[in-house]
Amino acid sequence: MEIRAEQLQIGYGDYIAVQDMDIQVKKGEITTIVGPNGSGKSTVLKALTRLLKYQKGAVWFNQQDLNRLESKQLAQHVGVLPQKHSAPPDFKVRDLVGYGRMPYQKWYSKNSGEDEKVIDWALEVTGTASLQDKLIQECSGGESQRVWIATVLSQQPEILFLDEPTTYLDISHQLETMHLVRKLNRESGIGVVMVLHDLGQALEISDRIVVMKNGRKYCEGTPQEVITQKMMKDVYDVDCQIVRIPGREKPLIAYREII
Amino acid sequence: MKTKQKISLLRVSSVMLVLLILLGLCSVLSLAVGSAGYSIQEILKALFSQEDSPVKTIVLNLRLPRIILAILIGSSLSAAGALLQSVMRNPLADPGTIGVSAGAGTAATTILLIFPQLSASVPLFAFGGAALACVLIYTMAWKGGVDPTRIILSGVAINSVLGAYNSLLQLMNSDSLEGVLAFMNGSLSGRGWHQVQIAACYASAGLVMAFLCIKSANALQLGEEMAKSLGVKVSLNRVLLSAVAAFLAAATVSVAGMIGFVGLVVPHIARLLVGSDYKVMMPVSVVLGAVVLLAADTVGRTVVPGMEIPVGIVMAVCGGPFFLYLLRKKGKVSGN
Numbered sequence: 001m002e003i004r005a006e007q008l009q010i011g012y013g014d015y016i017a018v019q020d021m022d023i024q025v026k027k028g029e030i031t032t033i034v035g036p037n038g039s040g041k042s043t044v045l046k047a048l049t050r051l052l053k054y055q056k057g058a059v060w061f062n063q064q065d066l067n068r069l070e071s072k073q074l075a076q077h078v079g080v081l082p083q084k085h086s087a088p089p090d091f092k093v094r095d096l097v098g099y100g101r102m103p104y105q106k107w108y109s110k111n112s113g114e115d116e117k118v119i120d121w122a123l124e125v126t127g128t129a130s131l132q133d134k135l136i137q138e139c140s141g142g143e144s145q146r147v148w149i150a151t152v153l154s155q156q157p158e159i160l161f162l163d164e165p166t167t168y169l170d171i172s173h174q175l176e177t178m179h180l181v182r183k184l185n186r187e188s189g190i191g192v193v194m195v196l197h198d199l200g201q202a203l204e205i206s207d208r209i210v211v212m213k214n215g216r217k218y219c220e221g222t223p224q225e226v227i228t229q230k231m232m233k234d235v236y237d238v239d240c241q242i243v244r245i246p247g248r249e250k251p252l253i254a255y256r257e258i259i
Numbered sequence: 260m261k262t263k264q265k266i267s268l269l270r271v272s273s274v275m276l277v278l279l280i281l282l283g284l285c286s287v288l289s290l291a292v293g294s295a296g297y298s299i300q301e302i303l304k305a306l307f308s309q310e311d312s313p314v315k316t317i318v319l320n321l322r323l324p325r326i327i328l329a330i331l332i333g334s335s336l337s338a339a340g341a342l343l344q345s346v347m348r349n350p351l352a353d354p355g356t357i358g359v360s361a362g363a364g365t366a367a368t369t370i371l372l373i374f375p376q377l378s379a380s381v382p383l384f385a386f387g388g389a390a391l392a393c394v395l396i397y398t399m400a401w402k403g404g405v406d407p408t409r410i411i412l413s414g415v416a417i418n419s420v421l422g423a424y425n426s427l428l429q430l431m432n433s434d435s436l437e438g439v440l441a442f443m444n445g446s447l448s449g450r451g452w453h454q455v456q457i458a459a460c461y462a463s464a465g466l467v468m469a470f471l472c473i474k475s476a477n478a479l480q481l482g483e484e485m486a487k488s489l490g491v492k493v494s495l496n497r498v499l500l501s502a503v504a505a506f507l508a509a510a511t512v513s514v515a516g517m518i519g520f521v522g523l524v525v526p527h528i529a530r531l532l533v534g535s536d537y538k539v540m541m542p543v544s545v546v547l548g549a550v551v552l553l554a555a556d557t558v559g560r561t562v563v564p565g566m567e568i569p570v571g572i573v574m575a576v577c578g579g580p581f582f583l584y585l586l587r588k589k590g591k592v593s594g595n
Contacts (some may be wrong), residue, residue, distance in 0.1 A: 051484050055402075075490030082484040090536030091265075091480075095536065099481060103490040107474055155489070 001062060001077060001158045001191070002026035003048050009056035010040070010047050017043045020214045021057070022151070027158045027191040032202040034195075035212035036236055041195040042083060042163050044212070049082070049161050050079045077104035079157030081148055083164045083195075089137035093147050096136060097122055100154030122154040125188075126180060142173030158186070159191035167197065172200070178205055185252065198232065203227050204250055211235055271539045274532050275409045278546045285550060289326050289557040290318055294565065324455045325447050327558045329548040329570070329594040331455070332447075332520055337548025338469040338506035340522030341541055342561070343528070345476040346497045346504075347407040353523035354508030356414050357501055360519070361421040362392025363512040367442045368425050372432040381442070382457075382513035389509035392417060397498065404494040410501075429573060445518035445571035447556050454514050461510030466545065468503045476537045518571040521548055531585065537570035 009231040025031045025048065033041045046052035048059060055254055059066040061074070065151040079100070087096050100122065111119070123129040126146045130179040131139060139147060145165065152160060162181070178201055184190045196202045197240040202209055203223040211218040211226055213235045219226055232238045232253070239256040292296050297305075297314055299417040305314035338355065343352040354360060366388025370377050375385070396417050398411040429436055475496045478486045486493050508522065529544040552570065553578065 046484075049488060051487055070490075071492055072490035073485075075488060078488075079486070080488035082482070082488070085482055085485050087481050087485075089535065090530075090534040096481075099478065101491060102478060108471070154490075 002202065003066070003078070003159065004060045005044075005054075005057060006049060006060070008044070008047055008054050008059070010043050010052060010054045010255070012098075016055075018047070018212075020216055022217065023048070023210055023220075025159060025191060025193045028185070028189050029207045030185050030192045030194070030205055031208045031210065032194050032196050032206040033195075033210045033212060034199060034202050035039060035218070038201055039212040040215040041212055045161055045163050045193065046081075049078055051080065051082070073104045075155055077158050078161065079152035079155040079159075080161040080164065081152050081165060083167065085148055087136055089135065091136050092132075093128060093134050093136065093139065094119065094132040096147060097128075097132070097150045097154050100151045104153055118154050118156060122150040125184065126150040126153065142168055142176055145169060145173065145177055146180065147176075153184070157190065159193060162192065162194045164195050164197065166201065174201070181205065182219040199227060199232075200253055203253065223250065227251075267534075271533050272544070274543060275546065278543065278550055281552045282553070284545060285553045285557065286326050286330075289329075292557065292561050293317070294560075297301065297585075300574060320451060324452045325450060325556065326553060327455050328447055328450050328515065329553040330457055331458045332515050332518065333525075333548035333550070333552025334464055334545040335458075335462045335511045335548075336464055336521040336524040337529075337544040338516065338541065339507040341526040341537070341544045342469060342472060342476060342500045342504040343522070344526055345479045345537065346500050347411060348480070348482070349407060349411060350527065351523070352411070353519075354504060355418070355519065355522075356411060356416055357382050357505060358392030358396045358421070359389040359505055359508040359512060360517050361418045361425075362395075363509060364425055364443060364517060365392070365421045368428050368439050371438040371442070372435065378438065381438075383465040385442075385516075386509045386513040389512055389531040390505060392421060393402070393501070393505040394510075397501065405497050406517060407497075410497075438594075441569070442516040443571075444569040445512070445516035446567070446569035447515055448560070448567045448569070449458055450515065458510065458514045461514075462507070465503060465507035469507065469545075470541065472500050472503055473541050474535045476489050476541070480535060480537075516569075516571065518552070518574055520574045520582075521552055524578050524582050525551055527582070527585065 002024060004024040006022055008018060009016060010018040021044055023044060033044060035041050043052060061069055067239045075125045097119050098111055098115070101111060101118065106114065123132055126149050128143065128150050131143055131147065136144060136147070165177050169177065170256050179192070181192055182205055185192055206223050207225050208220060209226045210220040211231060218235055219231065227242065229240060229242060232240050241254045242251045243254045287299070290302060291299060295317060296391040297318070301314055302318055305312050305318065340353045343354065343356060344350065346352070347356065363385040366384040367381050370381050370384050396410065396414045397405060399413040399417065400406070402409065429439060475491070478489065478491045479493070479496060479500070481489070483493050511518065526540070526544045527546045529540050529547050533539045533543050552574070556570040559570050559573040562568065
């Protein structure tokens with residue numbers, strides 16, 4: 001399964017947020033979109049998942065026009081965790097995760113045995129099974145992020161879209177979330193498309209990185225192709241070195257010292 | 260981990276049970292008290308005797324229909340408020356927000372003051388006015404979909420225009436305001452079996468629809484983007500839920516005039532009692548609404564001997580302070 005956008009232009013009223021955007025994401029791959037604030041990362045993510053209408057161009061879901069897909073059909077293939085999400089704080093964890101089954105249900109139907117099994121799996125794989133009878137408000141920030149990921153996972157998506165999944169989390173929960181994403185990708189073959197701010201994490205986890213600047217794609221490729229001294233200067237106006245450390249597969253970004 | 264689930268189930272059923280008992284007690288009490296007070300024995304004796312007696316007439320033709328009406332109206336308004344709070348994700352949403360009160364008020368004022376010969380059809384016009392105002396607000400708020408903030412803001416604008424028109428009309432006809440005032444301060448006084456029949460039709464249809472909306476109300480509580488990405492047609496659901504709420508509220512307005520606060524406060528209390536899941540919150544709201552309105556009406560017609568205080572006024576006077584109490588005590592009245 002793949003989603004492919006061609007020559008997208010996305011805007012709000014007269015304001016054009018993104019233009020000339022080509023991007024392709026597929027099952028089994030981790031694609032990360034990076035770029036400065038306001039470069040249009042989240043906008044692209046929303047257009048690829050039909051949360052936002054685009055003005056020009058086309059988005060293809062496999063060979064089909066994305067706009068022609070039934071809402072539920074799309075939701076069975078694609079899970080989206082928006083940057084801002086909220087549920088009533090007194091919802092129970094298991095109930096929230098159960099909402100991920102909505103795309104498979106009629107408006108009147110209750111959870112089937114099959115639904116319950118998937119919910120169990122989503123809780124298990126995200127390590128939230130022990131929280132299932134707690135209320136959302138009783139969960140810590142890291143826990144609730146995993147619960148939300150479990151919710152989206154119970155849609156059984158082939159591609160998972162995560163908009164800044166680590167923002168607002170401390171470093172340990174950030175890494176925990178990244179490990180979870182990696183695990184889901186390796187073990188279940190789920191494709192992941194993320195917007196990340198931490199380039200070190202993007203470099204570490206991604207199969208492909210798309211760099212955006214001022215609403216356009218600056219470049220894309222493997223992490224090593226993309227995260228370079230030149231890109232950091234051009235896109236972020238930041239001086240750095242890309243350094244290798246013996247024993248580590250991926251390089252690190254060493255920013256210029258603050259003096 | 261199963262025990263915790265059982266506890267919440269136990270809590271919900273005990274809340275429900277207590278409310279049903281309260282409803283029963285209030286009904287019996289309301290049958291017995293009034294300008295003429297009767298004991299339970301007297302009432303039972305009169306009801307089961309073949310002959311007509313004043314007790315039988317008063318209880319069967321005045322008090323009983325009024326009790327049933329209070330129950331129907333309280334349930335309908337609470338269900339309407341609960342639905343709207345999910346649509347708007349705003350704690351202040353109630354049937355007034357979407358223009359039901361202002362629309363019905365405008366229609367009723369116009370008929371009563373300008374076309375008094377049509378006064379008998381005020382309920383019909385009030386219903387129509389409420390529906391029209393509601394459609395107008397949603398049309399104005401529509402921009403490729405309906406956004407709660409836009410609904411609320413266009414509601415404020417249209418409510419204020421209609422309110423100004425009402426005030427002007429009242430100023431120009433200040434000598435014949437009796438009927439208008441009675442309508443504006445919703446009352447169950449003098450309503451009989453005829454109104455019960457009408458209200459029962461509306462309320463049963465509306466409440467069935469409200470219960471069918473439960474799953475969708477829950478999904479809307481997750482926020483627009485999340486609901487959309489779960490395959491929910493958000494705008495369609497917002498309009499459907501609002502339409503059901505408007506229907507329920509407009510029906511009550513047409514029967515009893517404008518009764519505020521029930522639709523706003525009862526869902527909040529229900530939420531504090533059993534949580535935000537509409538699967539339990541909706542039924543609790545419906546029963547609680549019935550209890551609250553019945554209690555308010557009973558108080559209104561008994562507290563000052565020889566005088567009827569309209570239930571709308573009792574609700575506002577008692578509801579306001581109680582709401583403030585909840586707000587300060589619990590501090591977790593939330594909009595979604």
